Amino acid sequence: MRARRHRAHELHRGERIWRDGAGPVDLWIELLHGNGLDPHAGLAFTVTQDFEDDQFTLARLPQEDIEKLYGLQVQELSVFDSLEERAMVQTRRGNIVLVEVDAFFLPDTRAPSYRSEHAKTTIGIDVIDPDAKRLGYFHHTGYHLLDDDDYDGVLRTSPAHAAEQGGAAGTVHGQALFPHVEFAKRVRDPLAGTALAEVSADLLCAHLLRRPMHNPIERWRAAFPEHVDTMLSRGEAYARLCACNVMHPLGANFELLAHYLQWMREHGFDIPVSTHLGARRIASEAMVMQCRLARALSHSKRDLCDASFDAMQEAYDRVVAPLAAIVC
Structure with a gap:
């Protein structure tokens, strides 16, 4: 499996005031850009930011805006047996799987997160090769590949990884909980x-x-x-x-x-x-x-x-x- 040819969007290139922007928005900027869409149009929501007494509202593209502008509908994905299997079904349909994972297993994260700190973050998976144990994903300001043990860690393909992450996120009757997973599918042509x-x-x-x-x-x-x-x-x-x-x-x-x-x-x-x-x-x-x-x-x-x-x-x-x- 080859990495797709992807160059970061102009919003993530050149001189920036905040090198690390708003994580969920950064993901969507690259996801939209990687599918030939202009993410600028989705940034109207930024005028709504408020002070919530102890923090400022976290920037997030509204799903309704994503559908109106880009024809992409975001739905929750039911993971009833295997995250790997459910993600494979959706990516083979051409959909993007949005899953909350442990940054510990993401090689694109800068030190000290990779293999040293456990932290939640969301990635957008667009291709999976279970035989080679590799997957391609959007994260923060780019597109990346991971494989081998990182593949097992992100998709929880081994009992040890599932138990480890379940212990951090919580369990029910000793069973690891599945992460929150969504998928983005094309329901109409995008505007341009x-x-x-x-x-x-x-x-x-x-x-x-x-x-x-x-x-x-x-x-x-x-x-x-x-x-x-x-x-x-x-x-x-x-x-x-x-x-x-x-x-x-x-x-x-x-x-x-x-x-x-x-x-x-x-x-x-x-x-x-x-x-x-x-x-x-x-x-x-x-x-x-x-x-x-x-x-x-x-x-x-x-x-x-x-x-x-x-x-x-x-x-x-x-x-x-x-x-x-x-x-x-």
Whole structure:
């Protein structure tokens, strides 16, 4: 089995503010791109991100948008005997199998995850060769192959692997639980060109109607002093987890929004440059803030990052509400 010829999408190439973006969205960007589709059109949902009191909403392409734009329908896959067997049935139909796996067995992950840390992540499997024990899959910002023991680990083809992963995820009456599995199948032809951009604009309007009622960065700022005190008391490891669930998703989401707004401009929509620049400002300032806070915490200092909050709040006010006034 040969690896498909796949070059990462332009959203994952060149200069990026957030090298590791939003995992589930990164997967779909490459999955769509690998099937000849333009993932830019699916990024309208980014205007809905909110602050959830302890984290920012995790970016995720809505399944309804995927179907409207690309003609792909995502369904849950029932794994009633063997994950390998069920995945083989779907990939032979030309479908992509989306399965939550242990990153421990994914050779594309950078150290220290591969073969050293157990962590959940989702991959999109498009081809399986059970005789050679190899499979091809989309993950994060690319397309990869794995084989041999990694194949057994991902698909749980041996009792030892099933028991090991089941112990981490939970068991019922001593039996390992199957992972959550979905599959994406073609139900209609994808949109392209002007039709794709126009439907994406309609989705943008619909998502703007679902935008947060209040500036989420302002709400985060109100909660931030307590967050800083908790990070100081619980130490560096907890502070890294906070950054991964607060600053990272915020910055990565608005970097995607900036790319989306530029794409809309290129397709003839009257999107002000100020909204694109404002989204990029949030993305870059979130990175600045993450570094600044890490330095302060390493010296046990309480830094409330007022300058970063001032910049991000002002930028947000130049992006989402004005965009709604123009588009909707």
